[in-house]
Amino acid sequence: MEAAILHLNSLQSNAANLQKIREKRGILQESNLPDTISKLNKCGIELDALDRLNVIHVSGTKGKGSTCAFVESILRNAGFRTGLYTSPHLVHARERIRIDGKPISETLFAKHFFTVYNKLKQQETEGDMPPYFKFLTLLSFHVFLEECVDVAIVEVGIGGEYDATNIVPHPVVCGITTLDIDHTSILGTTLPEIAWHKAGILKQGSPAVVTPLCQEALNVVRDRASERGVELKVAPLYQSYSFAKGYVSAGIAGDHQKVNISLALQLARAWIKRMGREATIFPDATENKWEIGEPYFVPRPIVEAIESCQWRGRSQIVDMKRVRYYLDGAHTPKSMERHAFDYALFCPTALKVSPDLKSDLTNFNQSASEQRKRSQQCASTWKEIGTGKFGRNWAVCKMGSAVLTKELRLMPSIDEHPSQEATEVTNDVM
Template sequence: MKFSDVILNIESREGKRKSYDFSRMRALLKVLNNPHDGLKYLHVAGTNGKGSTSNFLYNILISEGYIVGLYTSPHLERYNERIMINGNEISDEDFTRLGKIVIDAEKQILDEFEVMTYFEFITAMAFLYFREKNCDYCVLEVGMGGLSDSTNVVAPKDKLMSFITPISMDHMQYLGNTVEEIAEQKAGIIVKNVDVVSSNKNKSVVEILKNKAERENAQYYDLDDVKIENLIIDDRGSEYTIKFKDETISNLKINLSGYYQLENSALTVMGVMQLRNKGLLKISDESIRNGLKNTFWAGRMERVNDSPMIILDGAHNFDGIQRLTENFRLFNYNKLYIITSILNDKEHDKMLLEFSKYADEIVLVSLETKRKTELDILREEAQKYCENVKVIDNLKLAIKDVINVSKRNDLIVIAGSLYLVSDTRKIIKEILKIN
């Protein structure tokens, strides 16, 4: 079996999400000798910011010298990005080998269960890989929700802490039609006697999280429990001092731009400090500093050109777009061009309205996915709010067009979908070289 065969097998499962009760996942893992049991997990859920938070955690632990596994989704360019250990993606050879092991194991349970989902399959591969490499710690990013997510199969005894980033409206067809229903799903990663840290501010969401923590006898902390001092923030990142309980860590620096990345990093540091306070983690202040400083997360306020400035951001729901636009004030620019496309299961009308409050021109492009919103629909919505709307079906042509009409002190933002950011990263170097 070749690498491409495993990829085709995985992709054949896409869109086949099923009702979920862990029985299928547990049956598969049992055939695989339960590779997930006994590892130490840091579990991260939320609507926006969970990937960045996972990466901050991962890099802090690596800085202390631990062997650390990271499982995130989705990928931007290669499936291998989803499974990493100490800065290295899983190799094509290991991906192929473990994929075949999971395929063979699945055959043993098909008499009783349906085929594994796309996400279950890769999650099982991650558990196998982390077990093989004897990871000291594993950072697991929830795929969707939390309560019924396949990462939530880990036992409470193996979980050190739950991290919950801001919760908002997304994946409503699966998680619920109100933010409270979605919060109930995300709160599913809160388990008995395991502390939880949260960066949520919505009162109804906070109440749900606190109530779940109380029922599980889990200590709950949020950003109201920390104090941020000596803050310096600009378009390149942030520097600050954090105080939590009786401890202070100064000279913290992150190289990810945006107010929301400041929140993500503060949430991470608070969690790490609490783990250290409880004796569950040995970590130095210097490792925390180095981990934050060394964190890079592709496609999140990623600057790919300086003149004109071009920013790629994976914001793909309304709350994410609001968090993106609030950061525009960090940049000095003349005109703002936004190149965007949005999936059909997102609140695209509201997202385009938010973009229109800041954009001098919105350029709509097509996506190579069945989930895309047709350009005629996006055009009709965008033109309600913005005077200057262009439709250029081809992404490469759209980027070239905007670069050609922009000036050195303009800002170009490419955002609205992770598919869009992924496609842009594959072609942007070639475009910039030509221009």
């Protein structure tokens, strides 16, 4: 397994190369899909074979991972063999590729990794091995085909139009989650520009469901759907569904998850309906003809799937010794506003391989100076959000220093080994 991760890490682009890619972004984006298809063929997989995976494809800015997790839980609990591809990973790279809700084993990861890696390496010309994310995308398709999943739930990496996942010819159904300003150097600085990229996953003949969006973004998505002959619906409000249980305690907590649950309910049922299995899972299907975009009665097995769904690192609590750690994620100011933490510490990521951490956690994509800048930017945004409103406290972790707040002792940064407690927390997340 460790050998596989070391080879995988060798596919990460260094900071200098990434800057060159950003400068040529417009040119390189358009060539990404043909290149991905070419490398898929080098893996011994024909493009049409991906349609055997019965893909549910999901793009968006926020909530993609949670939505995919809910969809996977619903379909798995309905008796289907599921494949789930998401990014990034929290602790182990193999988290990105799941079968029946669980990350593939180290043995299975290593086996499939070297099958794909060796095929590509044997046909490499002029150093054209696929970069990290593209390789894992190819690997996920290989794994899902080899493991004979009934459905593959595929989360877009960045954007949609030119994302490596967007080579699936005919997804069964597509979904678009909440949009926000993010990845501006790639996707643009306005919601309409970003919506154009996100709607790039829409395919003729494949219905699509989108969460409620602002009008200017929704107009762009509708235009793209119309151009491609796609039936597009807006997911209904969570409150409009009828549930077999009076109160549903979602496995991923938070009111903001309700919009993701509604989208997941639409995508899951649309997939079940298109696969001809609706009558066996929804008791009222023969009496009440359901159309995509409509709320419906959610039977107990699906309610239980929503309640049992887990997504590590989202609304998660880890208790260790005398400290309680609240884990969650946010990557836009609007998302950060929803977090209720009293203290925040912004730490650079690990840029060096450490004997105390798995190689999966090492990031070669940025320099130390870029990481310092990123931490300062995050802290500045947090301060602006908290000023005069929440009274939040914050600190930036300096290189090579550990920081102690009133409540949380958090892991040190990139120039020294993490504390034993920090390592235990990282491992305990999974």
